[in-house]
Amino acid sequence: MYDFLVVGAGFAGSVLAERLADAGKKVLIVDKRNHIGGNAYDFYNEHGILVHKYGPHIFHTNSEKVFHYLSRFTEWRQYEHRVLASVDGQLLPMPINATTINKFFGVNLNHDQVESFLAQRRNSFDRITNSQEVILAKVGTELYEKFFRGYTKKQWDLYPEQLDASVCARIPIRTNADDRYFTDIYQVMPAQGYTKMFERMLNHPNISVLLQTDYKKIQEEVRFNELIYTGPIDEYFDYVRGPLPYRSLRFDFETHEVSTYQPVATINYPNSYDFTRVTEFKYLTGQTHARTTIVKEFPTANGDPYYPIPTPENAEAYERYKAEIGKYDAVHFAGRLGTYRYYNMDQVVAQSLTLFNNLMSR
Structure with missing residues (x-):
């Protein structure tokens, strides 16, 4: 009993x-x-x-x-997790920060200037109703198109305008050079x-x-x-x-005969390939090994429910x-x-x- x-x-x-x-x-x-x-x-x-x-x-x-x-x-x-996004042949910090903006636009702004730079590009809305408007209101059209639109479509098989505002509201935009993916007090494995x-x-x-x-x-x-x-x-x-x-995922694991495969734990691919991102596990676990294993994530409508x-x-x-x-x-x-x-x-x-x-x- x-x-x-x-x-x-x-x-x-x-x-x-x-x-x-x-x-x-x-x-x-x-x-x-x-x-x-x-x-x-x-x-x-x-x-x-x-x-x-x-x-x-x-x-x-x-x-x-x-x-x-x-x-x-x-x-x-x-x-502390770090992510780069593969955009137009560059690997740029994600979430978007001052370094991302400087490299993407080819400018050299200090932290105080980044806010006013973004303010000139933002779209204004009387009321935010979906995830597209969340991002456009934060960073404007150029960054939205290159970093968010394609990735969201692959992840959800929906465009940001079809998703609740809460989805992209989770993603911060930074005007400093903090390249950590999360800023929580406790970041541990x-x-x-x-x-x-x-x-x-x-x-x-x-x-x-x-x-x-x-x-x-x-x-x-x-x-x-x-x-x-x-x-x-x-x-x-x-x-x-x-x-x-629900949205599901398919995982393709690869083990390579190198100690390190990529410069950070995760690289996002918003505009190229069928997979959304590639993660190298040894960054997460801290394991020392002569080889390394990565995983590519393919969002799919079929399979175990994830999201x-x-x-x-x-x-x-x-x-x-x-x-x-x-x-x-x-x-x-x-x-x-x-x-x-x-x-x-x-x-x-x-x-x-x-x-x-x-x-x-x-």
Whole structure:
């Protein structure tokens, strides 16, 4: 007899399982895959290089609470992520900063001049309604066309004007020369990898783990009081309100006989090739190895759901499913897929900690 059946062993499910188990609850956590960790799962490939199976996962947060919670299960390696964009034969810092602007436009502006330079190029809108307008209002047409339009179309199969403003609002524009991709207080990577962190998180006498298992095939056989579901919410309800759109990814891994393949961890390709970006894992992990492994990411409409597609129409479709939730007192939804939100890892952890507190306060 379990107090909770948790579906999905990624960040949302694992955090909730650990918290509930620590509170004395008996928990069964199940996952369709043959491993824990969800999309953050990492492993050593045949060359002995630590790679992320489902694309690069870079941890960053401003939440002291989230950072200290995860610190119970891992030591950290300090890591500041850097990205370049391949544009017109140049590799330029991304997010756009003063260096990007100087090199792209062939000017030599100091930091104080960058703001006025951009102000002359910005488009003005009475009200921002989509991601195209977000970028045009920040940097104007030239930078929008070269850095954002093509990349967004590849990533989402939608142009920025078709996407909710929140998508591109996530991307900062800097007038200084800070070339870090993130500016969060905590920018770290698990010292021994994500999988080791999840193993420690789920190593609790009150937690049972069942892999390669579809929960629907066992829910009639397993006795439990409440269900926590972190998979796609439309799948849980058997698509009664229609399927929700998701974006997937295909990954091509390559190992090269060199110690370093590219000058930074990630290079974006907004206007060329079918892939969006190339990431070299050794930058992320700090591993020393004579060879190096990279991954190319190809967005696709088919495959495992990775990203809810943030459009106003899809938000309305999710609301129809959200209305179904109220009919179930003992079913709780969490995570990026369970709540149809484009969350970062730390946001998923924070959401799960909040849900745990709500469950305990009843």
